[in-house]
Amino acid sequence: MTGPVPASGRSSAFDVVVLGSGVAGLVAALDLLDARPDLRVAVVDKGAMGTVGSTPLAQGGLAAAVGPDDSPELHAADTLRAGDGLGDRQAVRVMSEEGPDRVADLVRRGAAFDRRDVPGGPFALAREGGQSVARSVRAVDATGAEIFRALSAAAAGRITRVQGMGCALVQPLPGGPVRGVWVLLDEVAEAPGAPAQSPGLACLRAGAVLLASGGCGGLYAATTNREGSTADGVALAAAAGAALIDLEFVQFHPTGLRVDGAAGAQRLLLTEALRGAGAVLRDAGGRRFMVGLHPDAELAPRFVVTRGILDQPGGAWLDATALDPAVLAAEFPTVLAGVRAAGYDLSAEPVPVEPTQHYFVGGVATDLDGATSLPGLFAAGEAACTGVHGANRMAGNSLLQSAVFAHRAALALAGDLPAPEQTRRELAAEADPPPPALSPAGSVAGSAALRAELRSAMSAGAGAVRTAEGLDDALKALDAVAHALGGRPAADRDGIELASLVRVGRLIVRSATLRQESRGVHWRADAPLREPAWDGVRLRVGEAAHVPRPTGGVW
Ligand SMILES: Cc1cc2nc3c(=O)[nH]c(=O)nc-3n(C[C@H](O)[C@H](O)[C@H](O)COP(=O)(O)OP(=O)(O)OC[C@H]3O[C@@H](n4cnc5c(N)ncnc54)[C@H](O)[C@@H]3O)c2cc1C
Numbered sequence: 001m002t003g004p005v006p007a008s009g010r011s012s013a014f015d016v017v018v019l020g021s022g023v024a025g026l027v028a029a030l031d032l033l034d035a036r037p038d039l040r041v042a043v044v045d046k047g048a049m050g051t052v053g054s055t056p057l058a059q060g061g062l063a064a065a066v067g068p069d070d071s072p073e074l075h076a077a078d079t080l081r082a083g084d085g086l087g088d089r090q091a092v093r094v095m096s097e098e099g100p101d102r103v104a105d106l107v108r109r110g111a112a113f114d115r116r117d118v119p120g121g122p123f124a125l126a127r128e129g130g131q132s133v134a135r136s137v138r139a140v141d142a143t144g145a146e147i148f149r150a151l152s153a154a155a156a157g158r159i160t161r162v163q164g165m166g167c168a169l170v171q172p173l174p175g176g177p178v179r180g181v182w183v184l185l186d187e188v189a190e191a192p193g194a195p196a197q198s199p200g201l202a203c204l205r206a207g208a209v210l211l212a213s214g215g216c217g218g219l220y221a222a223t224t225n226r227e228g229s230t231a232d233g234v235a236l237a238a239a240a241g242a243a244l245i246d247l248e249f250v251q252f253h254p255t256g257l258r259v260d261g262a263a264g265a266q267r268l269l270l271t272e273a274l275r276g277a278g279a280v281l282r283d284a285g286g287r288r289f290m291v292g293l294h295p296d297a298e299l300a301p302r303f304v305v306t307r308g309i310l311d312q313p314g315g316a317w318l319d320a321t322a323l324d325p326a327v328l329a330a331e332f333p334t335v336l337a338g339v340r341a342a343g344y345d346l347s348a349e350p351v352p353v354e355p356t357q358h359y360f361v362g363g364v365a366t367d368l369d370g371a372t373s374l375p376g377l378f379a380a381g382e383a384a385c386t387g388v389h390g391a392n393r394m395a396g397n398s399l400l401q402s403a404v405f406a407h408r409a410a411l412a413l414a415g416d417l418p419a420p421e422q423t424r425r426e427l428a429a430e431a432d433p434p435p436p437a438l439s440p441a442g443s444v445a446g447s448a449a450l451r452a453e454l455r456s457a458m459s460a461g462a463g464a465v466r467t468a469e470g471l472d473d474a475l476k477a478l479d480a481v482a483h484a485l486g487g488r489p490a491a492d493r494d495g496i497e498l499a500s501l502v503r504v505g506r507l508i509v510r511s512a513t514l515r516q517e518s519r520g521v522h523w524r525a526d527a528p529l530r531e532p533a534w535d536g537v538r539l540r541v542g543e544a545a546h547v548p549r550p551t552g553g554v555w
Contacts, residue, residue, distance in 0.1 A: 003040030008185050008200025013427045015039040015420055016413060017181050017206040019166045020234055022382075023144070024381025025212035025505055026151035027102075028370075028406040029159050030109070033493040035414035041205055043159040044183055045495060049152055049161075052228050054215050054382065055399075058144025059271035059334060061126050061136025062106075062403070063396025064099035067317065068122070069133045074094040080395060082301040083390020084520035085352035085535055086246075092387040094368055095397070095404045102403040103137055111150040113137045127276035128395030128495075130301040134276070136396040141271055144488045147399065161196060162204065163188050166213070166232060167489070167496045168239070168436035169377070170205060175241040178376040180205035182436050184491060201435060201491070207423040208413055210239060211364060211372075211379040217265070218451075218497065219505050220357035221459040224256055224269040225283070228497070233383040235500035237364040240508065243373040244541045245385050246362030247504075248511035251521045252464040254281075254305040255318050256356025257342055266454060267356045268338040270318055270346075272395045275299055277331065277392065278323050282350055284314025291430045293378065303521045305390045306355040306464055317350035333508055355464045360397060361389045361521060365540060370409025375544075378413065380406035387483035387538065391520020446484075447494050454481050454501055462509050467526040471513045478505050511539045 005014040016032060018025045021043050029041050050056050065075040075096040080087045107113065113139075114124040127134035139146035155161075163186045170180035181204050191198040215231030217225025238244055255275075257268040275281075275298040279499070283289045293308045294300035300308075309316040320328060325347040328336060332346075339346045363385035370378040381402040388401050417423065454477070461474025482502045489499035517531035518524050 006202040008198050014042045014206045016041045017204045018043045018210045020212035022053040023044040024406040025077035028410045031407050031410035044051040044162040054147045055144045059141045060273040061138035061143045062399035063135045064103045072477045082394035085284040087390030088387030091386040098404045109150045109154045126273040128272040130394040141332045165493045170433045178209050190204045208376045212381045213382050213383045215382040219458045221455040229271040230497040230500050231504040232500045235503040243365040245365035247508045248515050248522045250359035251359040252306050252355035252357035255353040258352040258354040279320035281313045282317050318353045319350040369412035379407045380409050384533050437488050439488045441492040443490045450481050475509045
């Protein structure tokens with residue numbers, strides 16, 4: 001059922017508030033309502049549907065063992081191999097085994113994936129990096145857009161959609177249960193089926209909150225993510241005292257389009273499925289440098305290809321000219337158009353590429369049902385970390401893990417939450433929470449320059465290649481930005497995002513400094529080997545009121 005419309009200056013009560021409307025947020029909300037139609041679920045997003053988040057951008061596909069030559073065991077083995085010795089075996093098993101059912105759910109909700117031969121026939125699967133067989137269910141090269149279309153259509157009229165910036169968790173006692181989210185509401189005109197919304201701070205109280213707020217690309221000078229991927233949910237969880245984990249692992253996709261002198265940070269991704277279809281990587285002299293570096297050459301795990309590219313002094317080019325132009329046009333229309341807009345013809349010439357920030361492997365520590373270390377707080381999708389990716393995410397496993405663990409979180413919430421009347425009574429009995437301490441909107445001077453400083457510091461010191469000295473420089477630069485921001489974030493989107501970036505950036509740098517080895521996507525040029533002493537050690541940051549499951553290396 002839909003719930004009350006939040007109003008500025010007021011508090012409204014829900015059973016669950018979901019922060020973020022990408023694949024994780026929408027799967028969680030829909031599956032929760034399927035299991036418990038009595039609940040009032042609000043989904044908050046800081047932008048209009050489809051214009052924000054990574055889900056609508058996802059290209060290559062969603063990995064699941066649905067092919068005739070595949071199995072959950074093979075999928076799990078590939079995932080653990082790509083994770084470079086740090087993947088959580090239980091999480092990987094759950095994801096691989098439950099993947100086919102989540103694909104069936106998406107199809108049931110209306111997602112039209114490519115089929116071989118006939119509609120309803122076997123899936124036309126793409127093979128991507130790290131996969132030993134073709135495993136990615138796709139909708140040409142716009143898989144995320146199709147999943148998002150189907151999920152948002154299914155959610156229409158079933159959830160209360162709130163447009164605004166989640167800026168703090170409601171937590172009556174420090175370190176205690178989470179009971180809602182403070183939101184800076186946007187001004188939104190009335191639309192069919194949705195009432196108008198006036199701007200201002202509103203308190204959305206709830207029996208539980210699920211963070212599904214996506215990645216951290218906003219921390220870097222070149223990223224495949226949109227501008228708004230600023231790790232807000234991870235920052236909100238950290239501020240509330242929830243445990244975070246694996247923060248040093250930030251994945252760089254080997255083949256972002258290299259653009260010199262670009263205005264913004266967002267870069268076009270040239271999907272790994274292109275390499276799966278036969279595109280190769282060449283150095284400045286035209287040599288295929290990945291052959292000889294890894295038995296799978298261009299289809300080696302991402303961090304291997306990224307290191308291979310960064311070792312080429314003259315840069316790298318993706319060469320798809322051997323592919324049939326008709327196949328390129330039919331299967332990669334989104335990438336072809338994007339590359340053409342940048343002035344290149346993918347079917348006729350090699351295109352310059354470089355490793356580009358792509359995915360946050362770490363995040364809010366959760367168990368296999370989305371529970372964080374704080375009661376009442378759940379997380380799913382890219383904002384969460386079950387340990388399924390280990391030290392490096394394999395292609396297609398992000399959409400999959402988002403769907404699998406959001407579904408499990410929904411079932412756990414459905415089982416745990418009391419009847420709505422009881423939640424409403426409990427919330428009414430609690431004192432009104434004090435609003436978060438914010439500075440006036442627009443009070444950050446030179447915020448664009450601060451953001452640029454922060455991004456270049458993170459790219460230089462905590463990017464694809466790290467050293468102790470570079471990390472130290474990055475930390476100093478982040479401290480300077482934090483000093484310029486002052487103690488209280490400005491009460492606007494820009495102010496909250498900057499505060500999130502600084503908080504999470506510092507934690508990433510701290511974790512990357514501690515892990516003195518190279519593993520997966522964490523590459524320390526001053527400690528270039530994978531060290532047995534770090535096997536199984538996962539760095540956990542922050543307070544943990546209750547620890548979901550034991551992991552090594554808690555600090
Ligand atoms: C270009 C690109 C291609 C990709 N291709 C693939 C692929 O082929 N296969 C694959 O498996 N993965 C792929 N990925 C990764 C995958 O798309 C993402 O990891 C996944 O979609 C994340 O889903 P999510 O629901 O966790 O977050 P998102 O889809 O990023 O959604 C998060 C939402 O939270 C909202 N939000 C954030 N902070 C706040 C706040 N403070 N208040 C309110 N709302 C907030 C955002 O606006 C956003 O809508 C790709 C990513 C990119 C960028």
